[in-house]
Amino acid sequence: MLVGISLENKFTNTSKPKDCAEEMSALLMEVAAERCKRSYAKVFGYFAPRLRSYALKQMGNEALAMELVQDTMTNVWQKAHLFNAEKGSPSTWIFTIARNIRFDMLRKLQNRKEDICSDDLWPVLCEQTPDQNEVSLDQQVTLQQVGQLFNNLPDKQKAVIEAIYIDGKSQQEVADQLAIPLGTVKSRTRLALQRLKDMLEDHD
Amino acid sequence: MINYHPTDKQLRQFAEGNISSALALVVASHCDVCVQCQTKVDEVNSELASNIENIKAHTVTDPAFEKMLASITQLPVLDTPVQKSPCIELDGRFFDVPRPLQRFVKKTGNWSKLLGKVWQAPVDLGDSSMAHFIFMEKGGRVPEHTHRGTEFTLVVNGEFSDGLADYDSGDLIVMDDEHIHSPHSNADEGCLVFSIVDKPLQFTSGIARLLNPFSHLFFK
Known part of the structure; x- marks a missing residue:
């Protein structure tokens, strides 16, 4: 157990940064070499409260701040042998660990962005298809395959899809050009995309 | 030869931890192969680290820290054998x-x-x-x-x-x-x-x- 190990903080307001860096370097090396809990307690006592202040400012949340402190200081304990005083000061090493852990935490915390709205993916269908579950077709489709499937569409649907997706015309322009009602353009587009989608799904 | 680097602003924001985790990943990867950018990040790192040292920390009496210290020092050391890079x-x-x-x-x-x-x-x-x-x-x-x-x-x-x-x-x-x-x-x-x-x-x-x-x- 940890009887006899106390949190020490005597460096806080007395030592100059450079002296402190040397002191901390020496302590980290003792931790690395001997698993010295006393030395670690000194390092912990110096850095943990500072990391908490830093983390609180960055994350604005006590629980997250303490999680960052815990993960960072755990790394310091378990990987003290990776500290190299020639490459930088102990504070820079520990700060860099904290920063990297912060990015990992951000990644985990990041709310799963809303599933991409089907309106973005199926612009012409936004009025007709409220279905949000347009996902997971076979991933192995290639452009060539889409081209082949496209050729299997009925001529009338193909003409509409070609005008909209390849020529970049609006639905209204297509309606004018083909002298058919706008509603017909929309329904042909919808049917064609649905058909392509069905063909893609059957395409394994 | 590397010609396209992150901007100085992106490098600083990366060091500060203030960019998206996606951008952070590619910036970190770039720095791993670009000495020039890694040096810039190192400079910001040590500047920010000394800011942290200058924080006037309270004397530690927080029981949460006592508990944390105890739980950390019970953990085993992680030996990191030299592995073949994946x-x-x-x-x-x-x-x-x-x-x-x-x-x-x-x-x-x-x-x-x-x-x-x-x-x-x-x-x-x-x-x-x-x-x-x-x-x-x-x-x-x-x-x-x-x-x-x-x-x-x-x-x-x-x-x-x-x-x-x-x-x-x-x-x-x-x-x-x-x-x-x-x-x-x-x-x-x-x-x-x-x-x-x-x-x-x-x-x-x-x-x-x-x-x-x-x-x-x-x-x-």
Whole structure:
């Protein structure tokens, strides 16, 4: 157990940064070499409260701040042998660990962005298809395959899809050009995309 | 030779921890192969670290810290044996990747063929971003497209061009809806890139436009 190990903080307001860096370097090396809990307690006592202040400012949340402190200081304990005083000061090493852990935490915390709205993916269908579950077709489709499937569409649907997706015309322009009602353009587009989608799904 | 670097602002924000985790990953990977940018980040790191040291910390009497210290020192030491760095494999070729990407090698899925000479393998970063390794064989080309969101590309190994510029291993490229490009490789050895996008691509010419309704399925 940890009887006899106390949190020490005597460096806080007395030592100059450079002296402190040397002191901390020496302590980290003792931790690395001997698993010295006393030395670690000194390092912990110096850095943990500072990391908490830093983390609180960055994350604005006590629980997250303490999680960052815990993960960072755990790394310091378990990987003290990776500290190299020639490459930088102990504070820079520990700060860099904290920063990297912060990015990992951000990644985990990041709310799963809303599933991409089907309106973005199926612009012409936004009025007709409220279905949000347009996902997971076979991933192995290639452009060539889409081209082949496209050729299997009925001529009338193909003409509409070609005008909209390849020529970049609006639905209204297509309606004018083909002298058919706008509603017909929309329904042909919808049917064609649905058909392509069905063909893609059957395409394994 | 590396010609495309993160901006100084991005490097500073990276050091501060104030950029998206997606951008952070490609910036860190770039710095792993770019001494010049790593030096800049190191300078900011030590500046920020001394700020932390200057924080007037309270004398520690918080029982939460006592508990934390006790639980940490019960943990075993992590011996980190020198391991062979994980590589990305495609068709019997092995590619080294920057260290920040190495932990994602085992989270990389199978390669699938996108187009004639372009291959793609999805990478699960553990968040909602869409990340892939993409390999262009010599002569391989991604159809011309723009971006609904932002696309970060790090050249891992090889050279490619996109009609806007020529890129080499280590280059970091950031593209958004103001850029239209068509990446292709003419290098004999092809080109492996790591790419993250937050929205599907938008194809801009020819029959590739047909892909748009389905682009979330492949060129994510």
